[in-house]
Amino acid sequence: MGNITLSFTVQGDSEGYVTFECPYCGSEFKLQAGEVQSDEEPVLELFCPYCGLAKEKSAFWSKDVRDKARALAENYMIEELNKAFGKMARSINRQKSIIKMTYKPLKKVYVKELKNADTAETEFQCTCCNRRVKALYCAGASKIFCPYCGVDL
Numbered sequence: 001m002g003n004i005t006l007s008f009t010v011q012g013d014s015e016g017y018v019t020f021e022c023p024y025c026g027s028e029f030k031l032q033a034g035e036v037q038s039d040e041e042p043v044l045e046l047f048c049p050y051c052g053l054a055k056e057k058s059a060f061w062s063k064d065v066r067d068k069a070r071a072l073a074e075n076y077m078i079e080e081l082n083k084a085f086g087k088m089a090r091s092i093n094r095q096k097s098i099i100k101m102t103y104k105p106l107k108k109v110y111v112k113e114l115k116n117a118d119t120a121e122t123e124f125q126c127t128c129c130n131r132r133v134k135a136l137y138c139a140g141a142s143k144i145f146c147p148y149c150g151v152d153l
């Protein structure tokens with residue numbers, strides 16, 4: 001078994017925004033699905049709009065997305081196991097021996113659809129790269145950083 005790539009899509013809110021979560025401060029923000037997954041300008045690192053710290057993009061996937069990826073990986077394993085055991089049971093039962101093998105296929109785990117609800121964040125556009133971010137701008141936060149280039153907005 002080589003490397004398996006499991007891909008899935010995350011549905012954005014009504015404006016195409018997808019939720020991300022900062023691995024440092026746990027705050028949520030939203031980015032345009034098309035901008036963050038752009039093939040022409042691949043985004044490898046993101047900056048947290050609140051604390052300004054950077055890390056590889058995958059570290060910012062929200063808990064929902066990570067849970068979904070885990071569920072998909074689990075189901076893949078279950079499918080492979082069921083296939084392998086089914087085959088084994090068939091070949092054992094074909095031989096006219098006294099051993100009979102029965103197996104109950106494992107049940108797959110539930111994979112939920114990811115849909116981002118519209119929330120009360122404010123939309124910001126970076127003057128440097130023109131890409132957009134939706135962040136919660138409360139009175140206490142004086143600065144919002146661009147998730148792509150890290151400058152103040």
Ligand SMILES: [Zn+2]
Binds near residue numbers: 053
């Ligand atoms: Zn942060």
Ligand SMILES: [Zn+2]
Binds near residue numbers: 128146
């Ligand atoms: Zn920018």
